[in-house]
Amino acid sequence: MTGRVLIAYTSRSGSTAEIAQAIGRELEALGKSVAVAGMKDITSLEGYGAAVLGSPVYMARIEKEVAAFVARHRDRLLVIPVAAFAVGIAPVDPRVGSVGDVLEKLRAALYPVKPAAVTMFAGRLDLVRMSFTERMMTGLMKLLTGDFRDWDAIRDWARGLPAVLSL
Numbered sequence: 437m438t439g440r441v442l443i444a445y446t447s448r449s450g451s452t453a454e455i456a457q458a459i460g461r462e463l464e465a466l467g468k469s470v471a472v473a474g475m476k477d478i479t480s481l482e483g484y485g486a487a488v489l490g491s492p493v494y495m496a497r498i499e500k501e502v503a504a505f506v507a508r509h510r511d512r513l514l515v516i517p518v519a520a521f522a523v524g525i526a527p528v529d530p531r532v533g534s535v536g537d538v539l540e541k542l543r544a545a546l547y548p549v550k551p552a553a554v555t556m557f558a559g560r561l562d563l564v565r566m567s568f569t570e571r572m573m574t575g576l577m578k579l580l581t582g583d584f585r586d587w588d589a590i591r592d593w594a595r596g597l598p599a600v601l602s603l
């Protein structure tokens with residue numbers, strides 16, 4: 437498949453956006469043509485030969501924006517290779533639920549699009565960037581705070597994408 441790769445993300449506090457940008461930089465370093473954009477800002481998938489979708493997990497859920505994006509661009513997403521990643525603290529704090537469960541929910545959010553690969557990366561919980569409610573929930577859920585993003589793991593996954601997406 438030829439054409440540009442679209443990396444479409446949704447992000448409340450910016451950590452998923454930064455992961456999307458890191459994946460984009462890695463693919464560019466491999467000579468691929470890449471666009472990184474927020475799902476809300478994407479009006480057409482014309483010209484894209486593959487897509488990578490990213491969403492954070494809040495309260496054990498993939499953001500609703502993912503299913504909305506898939507519904508809007510379903511026809512195109514059904515004919516190009518798609519990979520997806522979730523971001524959250526489950527990889528470093530299993531009290532919030534299992535990574536397997538998140539990946540199942542990610543696949544469900546993408547349906548009827550069948551991703552060639554899905555993964556979950558550890559994210560960042562930064563009290564300063566949260567809304568009042570999120571800060572309260574973080575306290576109530578006794579969530580771990582900090583930046584747990586593993587940039588080596590993120591870059592490794594990105595480097596595997598050309599094979600997975602036939603780029």
Ligand SMILES: Cc1cc2nc3c(=O)[nH]c(=O)nc-3n(C[C@H](O)[C@H](O)[C@H](O)COP(=O)(O)O)c2cc1C
Pocket residue numbers: 446447448449450451452453492493494495496497523524525526527532533558559560561562566569570571573574579
């Ligand atoms: C209120 C709240 C609830 C969260 N719930 C979950 C959760 O259920 N599972 C999980 O893995 N991570 C959870 N997280 C962690 C976020 O997914 C993580 O902070 C992520 O990096 C945020 O992405 P963003 O910066 O792109 O918005 C939660 C974070 C907050 C603030």
